[in-house]
Amino acid sequence: MGIGGHNFNRSVGQRIFRGFAPMSCHRRELYFISRGAKNRGEGWHMSKNYVELAKEVDKGAKALAQQASETMGAFRNLATAATKSGALDHKTKELMALAIGIATGCDACIAYHTRNVIKAGANIAEVIETIGVSMEMGGGPAMVYGAAALEAYEQFMQEEFSSEKIG
Numbered sequence: 001m002g003i004g005g006h007n008f009n010r011s012v013g014q015r016i017f018r019g020f021a022p023m024s025c026h027r028r029e030l031y032f033i034s035r036g037a038k039n040r041g042e043g044w045h046m047s048k049n050y051v052e053l054a055k056e057v058d059k060g061a062k063a064l065a066q067q068a069s070e071t072m073g074a075f076r077n078l079a080t081a082a083t084k085s086g087a088l089d090h091k092t093k094e095l096m097a098l099a100i101g102i103a104t105g106c107d108a109c110i111a112y113h114t115r116n117v118i119k120a121g122a123n124i125a126e127v128i129e130t131i132g133v134s135m136e137m138g139g140g141p142a143m144v145y146g147a148a149a150l151e152a153y154e155q156f157m158q159e160e161f162s163s164e165k166i167g
Contacts, residue, residue: 050152051159053111083116091120095130102131102145103138110145114152118160127153 065072083093094116101109117127131146138145 047151048107048111048148050107050111050114050148050155053108054115054156057108057112091117091122091126094120095122095126098127098149099130099134099137102134102149103142105138105141105145107145107148110149110152114149115156118153118156124153 061072065076083090083097085093088096094113098110098113098117101113114127117130122130127149131149134149135142135146
């Protein structure tokens with residue numbers, strides 16, 4: 001066991017925290033500092049290409065579907081059923097998924113569900129309110145990932161208007 005009962009894997013000079021999700025603020029700061037950020041401001045929000053990240057999620061899901069088709073088929077069915085319009089409409093459910101991605105600090109979830117909320121017709125005001133709810137539930141770390149979701153929204157909107165439609 002490492003510091004405070006946490007397991008650390010120090011290979012390649014990186015600390016990988018196992019066990020608790022989402023990371024506490026202190027552990028998140030240690031993680032980013034260990035990845036080369038010189039100060040808290042640099043480490044807390046690193047610029048990412050969310051459009052490319054969403055494409056990587058799609059590619060990874062397709063590769064996994066080839067190797068675990070039954071499991072991925074079941075997951076795909078679950079996702080379809082969970083986000084299908086019912087008492088809540090599809091857009092609201094995608095906004096909820098985005099909020100959860102923000103609150104848990106999942107960049108891939110932010111990319112994937114930001115693209116989906118745009119497809120579902122969400123506007124910037126709805127995304128900002130979603131970020132606010134996730135901040136209430138997730139505290140300071142959710143604020144950081146909320147800023148990332150806003151950046152993702154802007155990247156997808158630029159991509160939509162500068163080239164092909166979001167797909």
